Amino acid sequence: MRRFIVVGHRAITTGDFKLDDLAGSTGRMDVLLRCINSAFFLSHDIRRDVEILLVLQGPPHPPKTIRLVGNELKYLNPDERSTAALVRNALLQKVDAEERSSPGIYVSNRSYRDVLSNIPKGEQIVYLKESGEDIRVLAFQDDVNFVLGDDQDLTGEEESMLLKYDPKLISIGTRSYHADHCITIVNNELDLRGAKTASIPPAPEKV
Amino acid sequence: MRRFIVVGHRAITTGDFKLDDLAGSTGRMDVLLRCINSAFFLSHDIRRDVEILLVLQGPPHPPKTIRLVGNELKYLNPDERSTAALVRNALLQKVDAEERSSPGIYVSNRSYRDVLSNIPKGEQIVYLKESGEDIRVLAFQDDVNFVLGDDQDLTGEEESMLLKYDPKLISIGTRSYHADHCITIVNNELDLRGAKTASIPPAPEKV
Numbered sequence: 399m400r401r402f403i404v405v406g407h408r409a410i411t412t413g414d415f416k417l418d419d420l421a422g423s424t425g426r427m428d429v430l431l432r433c434i435n436s437a438f439f440l441s442h443d444i445r446r447d448v449e450i451l452l453v454l455q456g457p458p459h460p461p462k463t464i465r466l467v468g469n470e471l472k473y474l475n476p477d478e479r480s481t482a483a484l485v486r487n488a489l490l491q492k493v494d495a496e497e498r499s500s501p502g503i504y505v506s507n508r509s510y511r512d513v514l515s516n517i518p519k520g521e522q523i524v525y526l527k528e529s530g531e532d533i534r535v536l537a538f539q540d541d542v543n544f545v546l547g548d549d550q551d552l553t554g555e556e557e558s559m560l561l562k563y564d565p566k567l568i569s570i571g572t573r574s575y576h577a578d579h580c581i582t583i584v585n586n587e588l589d590l591r592g593a594k595t596a597s598i599p600p601a602p603e604k605v
Numbered sequence: 606m607r608r609f610i611v612v613g614h615r616a617i618t619t620g621d622f623k624l625d626d627l628a629g630s631t632g633r634m635d636v637l638l639r640c641i642n643s644a645f646f647l648s649h650d651i652r653r654d655v656e657i658l659l660v661l662q663g664p665p666h667p668p669k670t671i672r673l674v675g676n677e678l679k680y681l682n683p684d685e686r687s688t689a690a691l692v693r694n695a696l697l698q699k700v701d702a703e704e705r706s707s708p709g710i711y712v713s714n715r716s717y718r719d720v721l722s723n724i725p726k727g728e729q730i731v732y733l734k735e736s737g738e739d740i741r742v743l744a745f746q747d748d749v750n751f752v753l754g755d756d757q758d759l760t761g762e763e764e765s766m767l768l769k770y771d772p773k774l775i776s777i778g779t780r781s782y783h784a785d786h787c788i789t790i791v792n793n794e795l796d797l798r799g800a801k802t803a804s805i806p807p808a809p810e811k812v
Contacts, residue, residue, distance in 0.1 A: 418686070428684045432683070440783070586778050586786075
């Protein structure tokens with residue numbers, strides 16, 4: 399299982415938002431919607447071995463966590479608007495414990511701290527950070543959790559909390575990427591590993 | 606310059622479409638909008654060395670080509686809806702030769718054939734195809750053009766036309782990806798080359 403945990407630092411925590419202004423009035427929920435797309439979509443298929451947790455920390459009722467489970471998902475389409483409608487539907491649920499809002503989509507009041515503490519013992523944890531080790535040299539376990547921020551890096555406090563779990567710090571490149579692009583690149587790297595292409599040769603110099 | 610050429614096989618060729626149903630009523634323009642995002646966006650920055658050409662072949666007035674130029678772009682935001690508004694604005698122009706609809710965005714009646722023939726002589730052409738050679742072993746020139754389909758592969762005729770230009774056939778992985786994800790992965794690979802990380806080690810086996 400690949401699990402992506404994305405912190406939406408000011409992402410809205412009510413379903414009372416308009417689908418027509420996702421980038422402007424939802425605390426950058428649009429970033430998280432694109433993360434959902436990157437996590438799950440293959441050409442004409444959905445990745446069944448993936449889960450994503452979006453930790454929403456914006457007003458008015460933080461925290462909330464939306465969890466999407468690949469092998470249960472239905473009704474997910476790649477465009478932002480229809481994905482937003484599914485998330486909005488989740489946020490309209492009254493939650494105490496975790497509730498299912500539609501097939502493969504769950505909502506809870508879990509905090510970032512709760513989400514980290516719920517990672518099953520023994521699973522690998524990876525912190526996507528620009529100063530980390532090159533992803534192409536890291537050995538991955540089958541069960542791996544990637545933690546990243548939205549359009550903002552983890553805060554000092556969030557980072558400290560994560561470091562207690564002794565994660566691997568990895569970098570996916572020399573530039574600073576959007577969160578959804580990070581997920582796409584990670585998925586591609588893990589796909590290549592899954593194919594046992596252990597002998598991927600070094601990149602040649604530019605010609 | 607990195608140039609991406611994406612064929613929108615049934616993408617709408619009028620500005621008369623609704624921003625509220627991009628995935629349903631625009632001939633999958635949503636795919637092309639996500640390609641724009643992947644081509645240009647870095648975290649808090651836009652790639653200035655990138656150009657993307659979207660070749661629209663859907664009704665009612667095909668062909669049209671929308672060209673976005675990184676080092677001139679303004680008003681581009683990462684969400685689908687606002688990008689769609691810029692593309693719609695381009696499609697509302699009356700065009701004969703290529704016209705600018707907003708900074709960095711141009712529209713013309715160029716066909717796929719025209720777009721290929723306009724690639725400057727001597728520039729590298731790469732055809733993203735699943736049966737191609739591994740991207741990680743290909744040597745890239747500074748000026749490189751990537752040709753790919755939207756949610757549909759190139760047709761036999763389109764492929765034949767492209768093969769006359771003797772492109773390199775490359776594959777980016779073992780799975781079949783969405784076009785925008787392909788662009789993200791290509792950009793990442795070229796970023797790594799640009800950083801002269803010529804000694805990227807082989808991926809280790811899974812642990």
